[in-house]
Amino acid sequence: MKYTLSVLVENHPGVLSKVSGLFSRRGFNIDSLAVGITEDSSISRITIVADGDEYIIEQLEKQLNKVIPVIKVRTYAQDEFISRELSLIKVNCPAKQRLDIMKIAELMEAKIVDVSLNTMTLQFADTIERFETLIDLLKPYGIREIVRTGTVAIEKDSAVSRK
Amino acid sequence: MINGAEIMVRCLQEEGVEIVFGYPGAVICPFFDKLYDTDIKAVLVRQEQNAAHAASGYARALSKVGVCVATSGPGALNMIPGIATAYMDSIPMVAITGQVKSDQLGRDVFQEADVTGACESFVKHSYLVKNTADLPRIFKEAFHIASTGRPGPVLIDVPVDIQQGEIEEFVYPDKVNIIGYKPSVNGHPMQIKRALETLSTSKRPVICAGGGVLTSGAKLRLREFSQKTNIPVVSTMMGIGVMPSDDPLYVGMIGSHGVKAANKAIHDSDLIILCGARVGDRAVAAPDQVVDNTTVIHIDIDPAEIGKNMKTNIPIVGDMKNVLEAMLKDIDYCAPKEWIDSIKDWKKEFAVQHKKFEDYVEPKGFLEKLSSMLKAKSILVADVGQNQIWCANSFKVSDGRFFTSGGMGTMGYSVPAAMGAKFARPTRDVVAVCGDGSFQMSLNELATIAQNNMNVKIIVMRNTVLGMVHELQDTFYGSRYAITELDETPDFEKLAQAYGIEAATVSSNEDAEKCAEKMLKSDKPFLLVCNVHPNTPSR
Secondary structure (H helix, E strand, O other): OEEEEEEEEEOOOOHHHHHHHHHHHOOOEEEEEEEEEOOOOOEEEEEEEEEOOHHHHHHHHHHHHHOOOEEEEEEEOOOOEEEEEEEEEEEEOOHHHHHHHHHHHHHHOOEEEEEOOOEEEEEEEEOHHHHHHHHHHHHHHOEEEEEEOOOEEEEOHHHHHHO | OEEHHHHHHHHHHHOOOOEEEEOOOHHHHHHHHHHOOOOOEEEEOOOHHHHHHHHHHHHHHHOOOEEEEEOOOHHHHHHHHHHHHHHHOOOOEEEEEEEOOHHHOOOOOOOOOOHHHHOHHHOOEEEEOOOHHHHHHHHHHHHHHHHOOOOOEEEEEEEHHHHHOEEOOOOOOOOOOOOOOOOOOOOOHHHHHHHHHHHHOOOOEEEEEOHHHHHOOOHHHHHHHHHHHOOOEEEOHHHOOOOOOOOOOEEEEOOOOOOHHHHHHHHHOOEEEEEOOOOOOOOOOOHHHHHOOOEEEEEEOOHHHOOOOOOOOEEEEOOHHHHHHHHHHHOOOOOOHHHHHHHHHHHHHOOOOOOOOOOOOOHHHHHHHHHHHOOOOOEEEEOOOHHHHHHHHHOOOOOOEEEOOOOOOOOOOHHHHHHHHHHHOOOOOEEEEEEHHHHHHHHHHHHHHHHOOOOEEEEEEEOOEOHHHHHHHHHHOOOOOOOOEOOOOOOHHHHHHHOOOEEEEEOOHHHHHHHHHHHHHOOOOEEEEEEOOOOOOOO
């Protein structure tokens, strides 16, 4: 099962390697890791999507908590967070297919950020499921390159207040 | 104005450091130069790894942070096995390394190594110092982190220009403020209550004592707990010495190399109280099988240890001493007599066997004897290999201590760690026991012992093979002794004499005991070589 962990860390150099090194060292598999500064510039947030069972995730949480610059670890339960991933997709696009791909982009709410004689680059920010749909639609045209940021997640206040 | 090197020294003084173990080099020179003016003793070891082991032995003997220092590159890298050994055994330690100039970092200059990177998985925390002004805060934090919660080594890597840089004045912070580091030391009262309730219905309880009991200074509390409740105690290798070896309620060491009675006690129990033990694979090989019909209460200061190796029913996160004191307040339980009786029977039935060979020393019997010859509160440091198992199962500890590299199993640990222990406790008997394999991994420290005229006794169990693996080869590899024979084992007696250290070689228990008596009477270092038959079993 996939789990999304949100880790607040002190924004020091070397912290990311301390956190990321932990995964390979302890034999945990991660799908993605995204990091950025928070509203407080001395604190960064690392969002991790990891694959595993309950035991693995519990261990992961505990081991992360042992890293000194880690301030807080939180594993999000299903439906209590919003997650997004930004991706850039470069797809083959000769002139005669331009309209088709533009349609797909419009349908999926992807943004066209670059066009050349033979390619088109789409910017897409959505959930992983929607990303996969988009890729399925684009595949027949020939995908040249995909760049993904990894998932970022934030707690849903609406879900929390309803409780 | 004050420079970085002097700040480092002032920080050590503020932390009450009296001794450092180290080896110099160009980029740590500013520090050693300033240290030279102070009362802090700097002990020159003969290889950096031994500086870390010595600091570790010192830390264990005094329950105080041990400090080791090395230069950049190879010096720092040599220290890693010692740091890792301390990490696995939760020893409070601050390791200081010199580093190349900040502006040369990452350019692969002479003797540059990314030691903070290399040590990442072996330290509790590490710092690469970027500003001279940060030194006081970093040292304060390092000593705090190393010695609180679950102790461990902290590495401070200091570029030479940071040591030479100057700031206006030295101010040592009186507090640390690390937002992400607040170890919980008091067990949760509800969990303690639950534990006591569960215990009250148990018919076959057993306490498994680990190194955490000693680290927390909870030895006497645990003895009191066991006495009050009549609950038998087994120990891990790191927990040896928590109970007096001759206590009727002490069963022995558990695990693949432990005593059968202790393993049977764990196996047949209906409740295990794990006290500061992480139950590594060598302690309990198949924890899942044990847990099926047993309730587990696990007390540990490190929440990550709970449930890691053994499924736990009642976790209690806290300092062992605090938790035991809280439990002692409300305890009203006594283990059933039948259970105690069966354990006593097993102890008799599965007593340690001594296999004698003509014209050789039988190590278990000799170690048993040696225990009674040592002064009170003596420290025995066992190395790694068969000698470690012999010591663990046959050396009797009462009010003394037993040190060994339990987690990492680092050969060559005993001699330098014994040195550290002797510096920490100069009036106590300190004896290192090693094999001819492990001795040859750190025999260069004979020079340090001689130079400091240290009253450290070394016993080498010389069986001319790497006994532990040799035995493994007998069991699993059809007695094919691939690279385990030490045919050209040197004449250790002569070797010791070359260092100006008195030595003797013995080939019978009678001679060994006589010689040990003489050795313990002298106030000088001594090397006792015991010829042991290569087929002497570990257990």
